[in-house]
Amino acid sequence: MQDHRRLGRELELFHSDPLVGAGLPLWLPRGAAARRAVEDYLLDLERRHGYQHVYSPPLAKAEMYYRSGHLPHYADDMFPPMALGGEDEQDQIVLRPSLCPHHAAVFAARGRSYRELPLRIGEIGGQYRAERSGVLGGLSRVRAISLNDGHVFCAEDQVEAEVIAALELMRVAHRALGFAPSSWRLSLRGDGPKYVDDPRMWQRATDVLRRALEAVGVDYVDGPGEAAFYGPKIDIQLLDHAGRESTLATVQVDYYMPARFDLSYVDADGARRRPVMVHRSAAGSMERLFAHLIEVHDGAFPAWFAPVQLEVLAVGDADARGFARSARAIGLRIEESYSGSLAARIRDASLRRVPFVAVIGASELAAGTVSLRCRGGAVDAMPVDAALARLESECRPPKQAGPLGPSVSV
Incomplete structure (x- = not known):
């Protein structure tokens, strides 16, 4: 701590x-x-x-x-x-x-x-x-x-x-x-x-x-x-x-x-x-x-209240703005980066404890996919719609409990 x-x-x-x-x-x-x-x-x-x-x-x-x-x-x-x-x-x-x-x-x-x-x-x-x-x-x-x-x-x-x-x-x-x-x-x-x-x-x-x-x-x-x-x-x-x-x-x-x-x-x-x-x-x-x-949490907040939930990184001349707009449209808090070494940008996102990093280059654009990196986890290449659905699910606040009952287990 x-x-x-x-x-x-x-x-x-x-x-x-x-x-x-x-x-x-x-x-x-x-x-x-x-x-x-x-x-x-x-x-x-x-x-x-x-x-x-x-x-x-x-x-x-x-x-x-x-x-x-x-x-x-x-x-x-x-x-x-x-x-x-x-x-x-x-x-x-x-x-x-x-x-x-x-x-x-x-x-x-x-x-x-x-x-x-x-x-x-x-x-x-x-x-x-x-x-x-x-x-x-x-x-x-x-x-x-x-x-x-x-x-x-x-x-x-x-x-x-x-x-x-x-x-x-x-x-x-x-x-x-x-x-x-x-x-x-x-x-x-x-x-x-x-x-x-x-x-x-x-x-x-x-x-x-x-x-x-x-x-x-x-x-x-x-x-x-x-x-x-x-x-x-x-x-x-x-x-x-x-x-x-x-x-x-x-x-x-x-x-x-x-x-x-x-x-x-x-x-x-x-x-x-x-x-x-x-x-x-x-x-x-x-x-x-x-x-x-x-x-x-050592600054690594759960995704639902992380300050930045998704960092979108474009590789080369790839235009990742369409994916960024779609991520914002489903309510995600995102930042975008279009210049600099990809390795340095990934390291910077890691140091800032960003839960998810989306990497989009020419090959991803051509295939309609995104390379999605999870904080402390693996890299998954997946279709854009699947990536957005996963992000929306994992960045959603916890499900609320129902009405309070007469007793409690703490």
Whole structure:
């Protein structure tokens, strides 16, 4: 496993510019292409599992974050509020440290019935953390975060099933992306004023998460002092190239924010009930996810999210543009090369971890074939239509799972 920062530079995936600032990486075209493919996969996976997607602004009034508890409990990790020309706190705007208050506002946009529950809301949205310079590093620790986030609003008797369903969603996504967690942690409340003071609430949420972990049958450790300020969470841990552990995916049970935002739904008996909020991030932030994917795959991503899926190399005066157009027409991400030594161009494609290389010379044009080289595999000469069909099949994202069931094998 190699350091993602070095590979990211070599493969032109992302860049850090001192004029932009530390912890604010620029996604270059190849890195952006890979990220977009993964984001599309995650959004499609969530849609199939009942999520509705929203867009929400990365800013909000400071008042929202007093109500959510972030400013009282989490202010040290937030950027300072920005004044909008008045001295009143009502006129201050905050760069959000999390998406959950915005999703609570989505739930509150209109009256809700028990028939709508569980209501699953998802978004890949920006959030911002005032990380100290000394802890920043590549994509693994940044100040501008693009989070694969989701919130499930449900009745009390639906909470455990929704936690298990979130764990299943994570299992499907992680398997498709080609990695497995290094460990699981039940992150619990510690001592001190950082945490909301409501022991009964903490115990209810902890009990649900512990039952869910036992239901899926994974080994886990308790992590006192690792909880969010408003509740316990299941953390899915990863190891980087240096053996350092970090959290990628999480599931949290939250009784606090629904009360703070006065969320409610109408039950079957006509009474107003308080929903429970399940926070979950199936793949974490795109930044930390790709730091891990770059290292796990040594930059050689699976074909479905490789930045360049096919390199088309013309030999001599052969015109390979027709094949390149056909490859683009079926949705492949391709690059073309028409000059230089064929051996050097093949070596360059290999160093950039391109999954497929198509070589087309005069003999291939005359025969209506293409010489298709697979990364780490053999060279096959095949008809153009057969080559395109194979590429389309092998570069397609993994088949999505069906509806989530009540149990999961992890």
